[in-house]
Amino acid sequence: MIEANPSDEAAPPTPRRSRKGDWMGLVYVLPAIALVVVFFLVPLGMTVWMSVHDWPLMGNPRWIGLDNYQRLWGDGSFWQALGFTVLYTLAATVGLMSVAFALALMVQSEGRATAFYRTAYFLPVVTGFASASLLWAWLSNVDSGLFSPAAQMLGMTERRVNILAEFTPAFWSVTIMVIWKMAGFFMVIIMSGLQAIPADYQEAARIDGAGWFQRFRWITLPLVRQPFALALILCVAGSMLAFDQFYIILNGGPSNQTVTAVYKIFNESFVSFRLGYGAALSVVLLLILLALSVIQLRLLREKGADK
Amino acid sequence: MxxxxxxxxxxxxxxxxxxxxxxxxxxxxxxxxxxxxxxxxxxxxxxxxxxxxxxxxxxxxxxxxxxxxxxxxxxxxxxxxxxxxxxxxxxxxxxxxxxxxxxxxxxxxxxxxxxxxxxxxxxxxxxxxxxxxxxxxxxxxxxxxxxxxxxxxxxxxxxxxxxxxxxxxxxxxxxxxxxxxxxxxxxxxxxxxxxxxxxxxxxxxxxxxxxxxxxxxxxxxxxxxxxxxxxxxxxxxxxxAGFIGSPKMNFFKAVVQGADRLRLGETELPCPRTDAAIAGPVILGLRPEDLRVAGPEEPGFPMEVKFSEFLGGTTYVYGEIPGGTGCTVELERSRQARPGTILTLTADIADMRLFDVEGMRIR
The missing domain is CATH 3.40.50.300 (P-loop containing nucleotide triphosphate hydrolases)
Incomplete structure (x- = not known):
């Protein structure tokens, strides 16, 4: 008589581990580990090491413990730069995510013209930040640019106005440039999420009587949460590290009001040559970014849902 | 409600x-x-x-x-x-x-x-x-x-x-x-x-x-x-006829001769229609369950058994008739049909369906 195998009901057997497999696995991840060590962990360790020293460009570094961090605490210009960076991050993130989501919704379906529009929206992404900033600086120039004459022609201003001379128009000018340049990148990330949503969900919801907005809110948004979280984290991290555009277009002006955190680090390290202090600022900025990323991941984590 | x-x-x-x-x-x-x-x-x-x-x-x-x-x-x-x-x-x-x-x-x-x-x-x-x-x-x-x-x-x-x-x-x-x-x-x-x-x-x-x-x-x-x-x-x-029913209906090329005879290869079978107008080539449709092994005096056509499937209550036997046309027949479970065996098959006239060469039913 054949009896049922009692192990059928029991827990599955522990998979046999092969020692050779372990070694092979290590070999496969070695290049990635090497890259992380050489280009992240070692520089990070060196930065932390520098931050506890008085490290001039010339001469020997001097151990000063946490003095740089103490100094940073009372450095109003750093907190002002950080405050401005947070303001810029908020504006750029809200703008970028909204525009990118709208673009992704427009180009997600397969159509004859969509390939053209996808390319067109993505094209600014391949331009370097420095090139895009130079282009924008030229467009914003009061004499030779296009924005001032255009504003005058449209009756928005009576005469040509230097939009880079005052904080608010200068700030928005740079923010709009960043949205123009980067929206295509985040559009691609969000679009990949939208395309992964089976058409059946939308059709079932249509039959169930859900209108466009209800479908967007109840079906599309929750299901695109993961790629959206990725886009958001990349966007916040990128914005918190903003430098080139404010350096090239505004040179930190007007009146040093657009100096970002990285710009401040640059000034301390490579203008004033206080490399140790610059390193301490970098470490603090890294910790802030880390905290922000963890908070975003926690907020956007899916609760038990699986696709 | x-x-x-x-x-x-x-x-x-x-x-x-x-x-x-x-x-x-x-x-x-x-x-x-x-x-x-x-x-x-x-x-x-x-x-x-x-x-x-x-x-x-x-x-x-x-x-x-x-x-x-x-x-x-x-x-x-x-x-x-x-x-x-x-x-x-x-x-x-x-x-x-x-x-x-x-x-x-x-x-x-x-x-x-x-x-x-x-x-x-x-x-x-x-x-x-x-x-x-x-x-x-x-x-x-x-x-x-x-x-x-x-x-x-x-x-x-x-x-x-x-x-x-x-x-x-x-x-x-x-x-x-x-x-x-x-x-x-x-x-x-x-x-x-x-x-x-x-x-x-x-x-x-x-x-x-x-x-x-x-x-x-x-x-x-x-x-x-x-x-x-x-x-x-x-x-x-x-x-x-072929889509509905499993296994599907068998289709054989046949010729209606005279008014009431149907020739299938070398075999003459009674024709379900007694109408001289349909004389000529036709397609004969027979469901596997309507085929049976012919009695000693009954007219039937030979099928060489290729293989069979025993399904418990019944057995499906797959084979070929002369000319190479495939044929499936459902036999009672007790019946053995080894590959290579020749079975002589027949069907009741009421179970025969005729189609013209275009595939349309002749009623």
Missing amino acids: NRMGGTAREPAGLSLKRVHKSYGAHEVLKDISLDIQGGEFVVFVGPSGCGKSTLLRLIAGLEDITAGDVYISDTDVTERDPSDRGIAMVFQTYALYPHMTVAENMGFGLRAARRPRTEIEQKVRQAAEVLRLTDYLDRRPGQLSGGQRQRVAIGRAIVRDPDVFLFDEPLSNLDAELRVGMRIEIARLHQELRNTMIYVTHDQTEAMTLADRIVVLRDGRIEQIGTPSQLYDDPDNVFV
Whole structure:
């Protein structure tokens, strides 16, 4: 008589581990580990090491413990730069995510013209930040640019106005440039999420009587949460590290009001040559970014849902 | 009120009038006209690419119609949005929202219609009881088995209390055993709800077991409409005769000689038609279960056995007749047929179906 195998009901057997497999696995991840060590962990360790020293460009570094961090605490210009960076991050993130989501919704379906529009929206992404900033600086120039004459022609201003001379128009000018340049990148990330949503969900919801907005809110948004979280984290991290555009277009002006955190680090390290202090600022900025990323991941984590 | 809390109204009928559907130059549905009575269970069946799912999606309003009209309860719904047609649809992939619980999935339509929460909860609970899903209401689709997911999809349709249920190959993602169980479940639901149901499948067994009437489609056209027994016993053409029934009907090239003799190879058989007008080449259709081993004095044709399948209650024997045409015969379980054996087969005249060389039935 054949009896049922009692192990059928029991827990599955522990998979046999092969020692050779372990070694092979290590070999496969070695290049990635090497890259992380050489280009992240070692520089990070060196930065932390520098931050506890008085490290001039010339001469020997001097151990000063946490003095740089103490100094940073009372450095109003750093907190002002950080405050401005947070303001810029908020504006750029809200703008970028909204525009990118709208673009992704427009180009997600397969159509004859969509390939053209996808390319067109993505094209600014391949331009370097420095090139895009130079282009924008030229467009914003009061004499030779296009924005001032255009504003005058449209009756928005009576005469040509230097939009880079005052904080608010200068700030928005740079923010709009960043949205123009980067929206295509985040559009691609969000679009990949939208395309992964089976058409059946939308059709079932249509039959169930859900209108466009209800479908967007109840079906599309929750299901695109993961790629959206990725886009958001990349966007916040990128914005918190903003430098080139404010350096090239505004040179930190007007009146040093657009100096970002990285710009401040640059000034301390490579203008004033206080490399140790610059390193301490970098470490603090890294910790802030880390905290922000963890908070975003926690907020956007899916609760038990699986696709 | 029925058990689902729906109103006890007359089941809605559905009419398709000269429906066409094209994608560019490619015509996928050609001049489809069909009347479905209220409360009927109609199955669209046909091979892949015949247009059956497209026809269902046209009825649902998920595809635009190229020409023709769709009527539900005598109302022209051709231009109406899917949500305004009084239909509910069960998808092949279930289409359950993965981020919502079973209860939220089932109540989605009512939530979209902004019904009061108490009403949604009550209707979801009633449908869950009927579908034995009460214990799973707080789970998400990913935590359910395939059969449970399918029941949730059906529950979502039931909660909307539609005039017409549309099923798009709802069982094709289930394993064989579950499929049989769910088939019985759907038949039970139809008996209980008495709503009009339209069901798409490529599985003729599902069609035969569920349908009041079957619509057989091929290349975007209706080949035949009828009850399962009509299609099985009285097919209009070779396609329907071959598609309905498993194993499929045997087809042999034959010649009608004189008025009442049928020549199949070297064998002369009695002809089911005594009409000199049909003399000439024909196709003889014989179902495997209608073939039997001929008695000593009976005329019969030889079949060389290639292999056989023992299925418990019955045995299917596969072989070839002279000329190389394949032939399947169903024998009683006690009968042995070893490969290489020659069986002499015959059939009753009442079980013979004749088709012309174009494949159309000669009645």
